[in-house]
Amino acid sequence: MRRDGRPVPRLHVSSPLAAGTRVPLSDGQRRYLARVMRLGQGDAVRLFNGADGEWLARLGDGSARCDGRLRAQTPGDGPWLLFSPPKRDRLRFLVEKATELGAGRLTPVTLERTEPPAARPDRLAAWALEAAEQCGRLDVPACRGQRTLDEALGDWPRDRVLYLCDASGEGRPLAGPAAGPAAFLVGPEGGFAPAELEGLKARPMVVPVSLGPHVLRVETAAAAALAAWQTLTAVAGVATGRDGAAAP
Amino acid sequence: MRRDGRPVPRLHVSSPLAAGTRVPLSDGQRRYLARVMRLGQGDAVRLFNGADGEWLARLGDGSARCDGRLRAQTPGDGPWLLFSPPKRDRLRFLVEKATELGAGRLTPVTLERTEPPAARPDRLAAWALEAAEQCGRLDVPACRGQRTLDEALGDWPRDRVLYLCDASGEGRPLAGPAAGPAAFLVGPEGGFAPAELEGLKARPMVVPVSLGPHVLRVETAAAAALAAWQTLTAVAGVATGRDGAAAP
Known part of the structure; x- marks a missing residue:
C-alpha cells in the first residue's frame, strides 16, 4: 500500500x-x-x-x-481459450475477464458464423497486459493472431482436453476433477454450424460441455467457463489436500 | 428459427x-x-x-x-447478487452477465469504499430485461434501489447463505453441494474496509469464499461467483441423478 x-x-x-x-x-x-x-x-x-x-x-x-x-514466480499453465471474437467493447471485456480468470493463451478463431473484422493480436495483447498488471497475475496470457479452426487445432498437444462450450444444451456440465491441461472453445453468437459441431465432436480431444440453461454471449461463456474451471480446480485441490488456490 | x-x-x-x-x-x-x-x-x-x-x-x-x-415456467430461485456498483459500462456488463448467469435479484449496496454515483434501479431493470430477452430466461431478475449494507441485510431470510466474495485470499473456494437459497456479496474495487469485513464475518448467514488467486474487478467477481455456482449446482444435480440443468 x-x-x-x-x-x-x-x-x-x-x-x-x-x-x-x-x-x-x-x-x-x-x-x-x-x-x-x-x-x-x-x-x-x-x-x-x-x-x-x-x-x-x-x-x-x-x-x-x-x-x-x-x-516467487508460479508456473503459469492456465487453460487456453479459443473463441470466435465478438465486437468492440465485448472483445475487450472478453480479453480482460479471461486474463483475470487465469487463461494461459488467447486464440481468436474464425468459425463459419464468425463475423468480421478479425481480432488484432496487438490489441488483444495490450488489453491482456493491462488486465494482468491490474489483477496481480505473474504472467500475461499469450495472444495469438486469428486463425481458422483447423489451424488452431493443428499440432494439438495430446494431453490437453478441449472443452467445447456447446449452447445446444446437449453437453454435460463441466465437472471435476479438473486435472491436466485444458482448453475451452467458445463459438459465435449464432452458434456453431451443424457440420462444424459434428467435426469437432469427432476429434478425440474434444469434450462437449454445457455452461447452464441460458444462451450466453461469447464473452459471458468465456468468463463462465474459466470461472467454473478455477472453482472446480480449487475444490479438487482442497479435497486432495493440495493448496486451495486455483492456479496450479 | x-x-x-x-x-x-x-x-x-x-x-x-x-x-x-x-x-x-x-x-x-x-x-x-x-x-x-x-x-x-x-x-x-x-x-x-x-x-x-x-x-x-x-x-x-x-x-x-x-x-x-x-x-413451461420454471421456478426462478436464482442466487441473489449484492454488489458495490462499478461505473458506466462495467455496471451494464455486471447486470447483463448476472442476468445471463441466472441471478434472481440484483441489489446495489453502498459500502465504505463505494464511489458515487448510486446505481439507478430503472437502468438496472432495463438492462436486465434486455439480457433476459436475449439469453432465453423465463424471468427477469428483480432490480432494487441502492441501499446501505444494513438495509440490504435487514429481514434476511434465515435459510439463505450469503457468500462473501473476499479478495483477501482467506476464504475457502466456493464448494458444493450448492444446495438451498444463496446470495453473493461483491465489494468495491478497493475492497471491504476492515471493520466492514469483521462485521460481516460475525453474521451467522455469512460464509467467506475465495474466487481464485487474482484480484477481480467487481463485474468479473460477480460473473465468476454466479458461473461457479451454476456449475457446482449442475454437477451436484448430475451426481444425485437430478436434472443436469443448473437452474433448480
Whole structure:
C-alpha cells in the first residue's frame, strides 16, 4: 500500500528482475507513473516479467531499481481459450475477464458464423497486459493472431482436453476433477454450424460441455467457463489436500 | 428459427399469457419489431412474462396473439447478487452477465469504499430485461434501489447463505453441494474496509469464499461467483441423478 492507502502501481516489464537490477521503463510507463500516478524518484512500484516473480522497485531517472522480491514466480499453465471474437467493447471485456480468470493463451478463431473484422493480436495483447498488471497475475496470457479452426487445432498437444462450450444444451456440465491441461472453445453468437459441431465432436480431444440453461454471449461463456474451471480446480485441490488456490 | 435462419425475436411482456390471448405491445416493442427486425402482421414472436412460460405468438395490429406454449415456467430461485456498483459500462456488463448467469435479484449496496454515483434501479431493470430477452430466461431478475449494507441485510431470510466474495485470499473456494437459497456479496474495487469485513464475518448467514488467486474487478467477481455456482449446482444435480440443468 502507498501512504495514501492506494495499492503500489504494478507494471509488466520485459527485462530480467533480480536484486539490485536497474530496469528501464518505457516512455508510456514513465508518463503513466508521473502524470497519472504522480510518482517521482524514490517512490515504490511493483514489477513482474512473467519469469522472475514480482519485485518491489524504487523509481530512478527513467528506470526502476529492484529492491526485494515480493512473490516467487508460479508456473503459469492456465487453460487456453479459443473463441470466435465478438465486437468492440465485448472483445475487450472478453480479453480482460479471461486474463483475470487465469487463461494461459488467447486464440481468436474464425468459425463459419464468425463475423468480421478479425481480432488484432496487438490489441488483444495490450488489453491482456493491462488486465494482468491490474489483477496481480505473474504472467500475461499469450495472444495469438486469428486463425481458422483447423489451424488452431493443428499440432494439438495430446494431453490437453478441449472443452467445447456447446449452447445446444446437449453437453454435460463441466465437472471435476479438473486435472491436466485444458482448453475451452467458445463459438459465435449464432452458434456453431451443424457440420462444424459434428467435426469437432469427432476429434478425440474434444469434450462437449454445457455452461447452464441460458444462451450466453461469447464473452459471458468465456468468463463462465474459466470461472467454473478455477472453482472446480480449487475444490479438487482442497479435497486432495493440495493448496486451495486455483492456479496450479 | 425464422426463414432467414435468425432466431424468432423474444419479448418480455407484463400481460398474462394463455392460448388465444391478445397481448398488447409497447410503442418501443412495436418500433423494434417493425424497424429493427422488419417484421409485420402474421410474423412470429416469442413472449414471456415471468409467470406463464414462453409462448409463440403472431403479430397483429399493435399486439400479438398467443398461439401455443413453447416452454413451461420454471421456478426462478436464482442466487441473489449484492454488489458495490462499478461505473458506466462495467455496471451494464455486471447486470447483463448476472442476468445471463441466472441471478434472481440484483441489489446495489453502498459500502465504505463505494464511489458515487448510486446505481439507478430503472437502468438496472432495463438492462436486465434486455439480457433476459436475449439469453432465453423465463424471468427477469428483480432490480432494487441502492441501499446501505444494513438495509440490504435487514429481514434476511434465515435459510439463505450469503457468500462473501473476499479478495483477501482467506476464504475457502466456493464448494458444493450448492444446495438451498444463496446470495453473493461483491465489494468495491478497493475492497471491504476492515471493520466492514469483521462485521460481516460475525453474521451467522455469512460464509467467506475465495474466487481464485487474482484480484477481480467487481463485474468479473460477480460473473465468476454466479458461473461457479451454476456449475457446482449442475454437477451436484448430475451426481444425485437430478436434472443436469443448473437452474433448480
